[in-house]
């Protein structure tokens with residue numbers, strides 16, 4: 107049993123090769139697979155990855171851009187169908203989630219029902235090259251989600267995580283609704299409802315140098331309204347939420 111790293115991509119031709127090169131260095135010491143989940147990127151990301159012909163890297167091709175949450179759900183469904191994986195890592199393609207931080211994330215716990223969260227806003231964690239506005243947005247997002255969802259974690263908006271297969275197989279992934287980046291909040295909420303141990307590992311988040319961010323106003327808006335609704339629902343119907351998210 108080995109980990110699998112899910113890397114969602116949309117127009118990441120300028121970043122994905124570099125990430126895979128860095129992962130190849132780590133692959134010398136550790137066994138893992140990579141699944142790139144590509145939404146038919148017009149810049150040929152999927153073809154570029156396949157042309158590298160790396161035996162431990164596969165591409166899941168989707169027909170059109172359908173958001174980060176939906177890309178991850180497709181990836182989860184594919185890897186949960188296989189019985190060779192023990193854990194699932196989620197990682198951005200653009201180098202913001204550093205391969206250097208991955209060993210500490212993978213070694214953080216042996217707990218079978220757990221989620222390890224790469225965390226920027228704790229001692230030892232940091233952010234490099236993010237404008238003040240983006241830092242503010244991320245910190246305010248986490249603070250609002252902590253309050254609304256009552257989850258005492260320090261980085262709820264980050265997507266660098268390790269889920270155990272046992273945890274993912276207990277969640278009703280088909281019931282998840284977030285289409286954009288707030289999928290990370292929905293997954294944290296569902297994992298907490300499943301009784302998962304949550305481990306925070308400090309990471310350094312480095313803003314991309316190449317390619318462009320897909321963050322948009324509509325992604326922020328979706329996170330805001332969904333978090334507000336989830337917060338209300340958690341207070342009014344806590345058991346219904348558990349039934350909704352946990353098998």
Ligand SMILES: Nc1nc2c(ncn2[C@@H]2O[C@H](COP(=O)(O)OP(=O)(O)O)[C@@H](O)[C@H]2O)c(=O)[nH]1
Nearest residue numbers: 114115116143145172173174177198199319320
């Ligand atoms: N498959 C897929 N990947 C996406 C989508 N939106 C964003 N991504 C990927 O998600 C990761 C994070 O996106 P990014 O634009 O870097 O967001 P930021 O770091 O918050 O500015 C990158 O690897 C993107 O290519 C999408 O709709 N589909």
Ligand SMILES: [Mg+2]
Nearest residue numbers: 198200202314
């Ligand atoms: Mg990024």
